[in-house]
Amino acid sequence: MKITIVAGARPNFIKIAPIIRAIENKKSAGIDISYRLVHTGQHYDKNLSDTFFEELNIPKPHSNLEVKSGSQAEQTAAIMIAFEKELIKFPRDLVLVVGDVNSTMACTIVAKKLNTKVAHVEAGIRSGDMTMPEEINRIVTDSITDYFFTTSEKASENLKKFGANSKDIHFVGNVMIDTLYQNQSRFEQPSFWNEFQLDIKNYIVLTLHRPANVDEVDSLINLLEGIDNLANGKKIIFPIHPRTKAILGEKKLDVKNIFMIEPQGYLNFMYLVKNSFAVITDSGGLSEETTVLGIPCFTMRNNTERPETITIGTNNLVGTSVENLEKIYSEFLKTSAKKSGIPELWDGKASERIIDILLSK
Numbered sequence: 001m002k003i004t005i006v007a008g009a010r011p012n013f014i015k016i017a018p019i020i021r022a023i024e025n026k027k028s029a030g031i032d033i034s035y036r037l038v039h040t041g042q043h044y045d046k047n048l049s050d051t052f053f054e055e056l057n058i059p060k061p062h063s064n065l066e067v068k069s070g071s072q073a074e075q076t077a078a079i080m081i082a083f084e085k086e087l088i089k090f091p092r093d094l095v096l097v098v099g100d101v102n103s104t105m106a107c108t109i110v111a112k113k114l115n116t117k118v119a120h121v122e123a124g125i126r127s128g129d130m131t132m133p134e135e136i137n138r139i140v141t142d143s144i145t146d147y148f149f150t151t152s153e154k155a156s157e158n159l160k161k162f163g164a165n166s167k168d169i170h171f172v173g174n175v176m177i178d179t180l181y182q183n184q185s186r187f188e189q190p191s192f193w194n195e196f197q198l199d200i201k202n203y204i205v206l207t208l209h210r211p212a213n214v215d216e217v218d219s220l221i222n223l224l225e226g227i228d229n230l231a232n233g234k235k236i237i238f239p240i241h242p243r244t245k246a247i248l249g250e251k252k253l254d255v256k257n258i259f260m261i262e263p264q265g266y267l268n269f270m271y272l273v274k275n276s277f278a279v280i281t282d283s284g285g286l287s288e289e290t291t292v293l294g295i296p297c298f299t300m301r302n303n304t305e306r307p308e309t310i311t312i313g314t315n316n317l318v319g320t321s322v323e324n325l326e327k328i329y330s331e332f333l334k335t336s337a338k339k340s341g342i343p344e345l346w347d348g349k350a351s352e353r354i355i356d357i358l359l360s361k
């Protein structure tokens with residue numbers, strides 16, 4: 001079986017690493033499977049891309065489409081044009097896409113129009129929020145995908161409601177969590193740990209990059225200053241996404257507790273998360289990782305496509321206002337953290353299941 005694997009952005013790189021490892025294991029066992037890795041170039045900063053390839057031992061891509069930034073339409077169109085050429089030149093039995101970024105949707109459309117089967121890893125999750133570009137990417141991708149690999153029964157149910165055929169839907173677990181388990185023993189203390197005088201469980205990790213939180217500069221500043229006020233003696237480590245950094249520009253922030261740093265590589269970042277007191281974020285992936293690590297997570301969004309991180313895990317949905325965050329966070333400080341568990345099949349073996357299922361097709 002010949003597969004093209006598509007990856008375009010930071011969370012994609014984290015998701016493809018264990019899938020490639022599972023394919024390599026099959027190849028070593030003499031099974032006829034090969035892959036071609038296509039990087040669309042959606043994320044191209046070293047610390048959002050190359051670092052992840054190096055740290056997660058992802059082989060150099062066979063092809064880099066180098067699409068770089070642009071508006072939603074410009075980027076999607078550029079990926080489609082470049083990926084069509086790529087797939088015509090290197091036809092494959094299957095294109096495997098992960099997640100919900102523009103590359104996921106763009107390459108799915110191209111593959112289907114070239115009569116190539118598509119497998120979508122992390123299919124079926126839905127926030128119900130059509131203002132999120134990711135939600136549109138999810139719906140379009142899943143409307144033409146052939147094989148759906150889901151992280152929860154809920155996601156499988158969403159697909160059935162949407163009309164997907166049950167025999168094509170496979171609840172396999174979570175590849176992002178495969179990466180977490182495969183690398184947990186390699187998590188690495190960042191070099192600034194002593195300089196910032198960080199102590200285990202005595203600081204907060206903050207990440208923010210969704211348009212609803214960061215696109216309007218004055219509300220972003222208001223939000224950050226509000227978060228700074230609830231630190232309660234704890235330092236807040238804020239690896240700032242290039243998108244957020246660009247919006248803040250030269251604006252001065254009146255903050256005492258927030259330490260802004262460059263986006264971190266996976267091993268340093270996960271060390272920070274694992275040893276933190278709590279995480280404040282608008283990232284979906286991070287709400288899954290904190291769930292598995294048992295770290296309280298406060299998600300600055302009005303909805304989530306990952307409800308199991310709330311019903312089973314450590315996630316709390318706090319909306320986008322700092323007042324609401326303050327209310328829920330101070331409640332959490334008064335009571336002990338809620339009891340949490342790990343969602344079904346988030347056991348580090350999702351990628352193996354995916355490759356076994358694909359080989360049986």
Ligand code: UDP
Pocket residue numbers: 010011014207209239262263264265266267269270282283284285286289
């Ligand atoms: N991450 C990282 N370094 C950072 C911030 C995030 O390695 O400085 C990782 C982390 O594993 C997280 C993932 O990147 O789960 C999420 O990326 P992002 O926030 O870009 O995507 P989202 O989860 O919002 O789709």
